[in-house]
Amino acid sequence: MRTGFGTVDTPIFVMGLSRTDLTQEFFIHDEHRARWEANRDAVERRGWTVRAVRATDEIEEVFCAVVEDSHSFALDGNILTGNCHHNYVAEETYDGVDLLVTRKGAIRAGSGDLGIIPGSMGTGSYIVRGLGNTASFESASHGAGRRMSRTKARKTFTAADLAAQTAGVECRKDTGVVDEIPAAYKDIETVIKAQTDLVEVVAHLKQVVCVKG
Numbered sequence: 001m002r003t004g005f006g007t008v009d010t011p012i013f014v015m016g017l018s019r020t021d022l023t024q025e026f027f028i029h030d031e032h033r034a035r036w037e038a039n040r041d042a043v044e045r046r047g048w049t050v051r052a053v054r055a056t057d058e059i060e061e062v063f064c065a066v067v068e069d070s071h072s073f074a075l076d077g078n079i080l081t082g083n084c085h086h087n088y089v090a091e092e093t094y095d096g097v098d099l100l101v102t103r104k105g106a107i108r109a110g111s112g113d114l115g116i117i118p119g120s121m122g123t124g125s126y127i128v129r130g131l132g133n134t135a136s137f138e139s140a141s142h143g144a145g146r147r148m149s150r151t152k153a154r155k156t157f158t159a160a161d162l163a164a165q166t167a168g169v170e171c172r173k174d175t176g177v178v179d180e181i182p183a184a185y186k187d188i189e190t191v192i193k194a195q196t197d198l199v200e201v202v203a204h205l206k207q208v209v210c211v212k213g
């Protein structure tokens, strides 16, 4: 449990990982790439592997950074972090007309905007940069999206199926999250390919840990 801004404690999970196999292309911000280059030896010596995630009652102060012109993104411990809002209304102007644009299950993909398009518990996520396509009101998908309802997923799959489909990912494998099994979502690769006119891919992230409440 961490204490954020405001008075209420919130269950924010923060993990700082350092991997030995990061490439230069991983970094979006030049200054972060330069910092990683400068400290590369130290990073490689760490060689961390995540073996378990545990609940804790420790309370720490959380620092949030706003990175200008990049949609509230920050790099923390060499891992991309940030908020990518996908249920909100914004005042925007298209063809000289002032509009209220509702993005419900969609992210902003204005020219240069960074965004996250996740796949599922087992299939990785994409970091993307918007292309500013006004035909979509500068928007893109907020994820692979569901192939079937939660109810159908619960009737179709078992905890054993979930374990098989999330092999290699440290995450819950119990019946309580079977409705989020990877097979209940569309193929993320297909979804990304279907919106190459809306976003360009910056990075493809592979899951190591997936934390669900």
Ligand SMILES: Nc1nc2c(ncn2[C@@H]2O[C@H](COP(=O)(O)O)[C@@H](O)[C@H]2O)c(=O)[nH]1
Pocket: 118, 119, 120, 121, 122, 124, 125, 142, 143, 144, 145, 146, 180, 185, 210
């Ligand atoms: N990387 C992960 N992606 C996930 C997970 N559960 C769902 N998803 C994908 O994200 C979108 C949006 O989910 P939502 O719950 O915010 O609506 C969804 O359509 C999936 O494609 C996950 O555990 N890890």
Ligand SMILES: [Mn+2]
Pocket: 086, 105
């Ligand atoms: Mn959502």
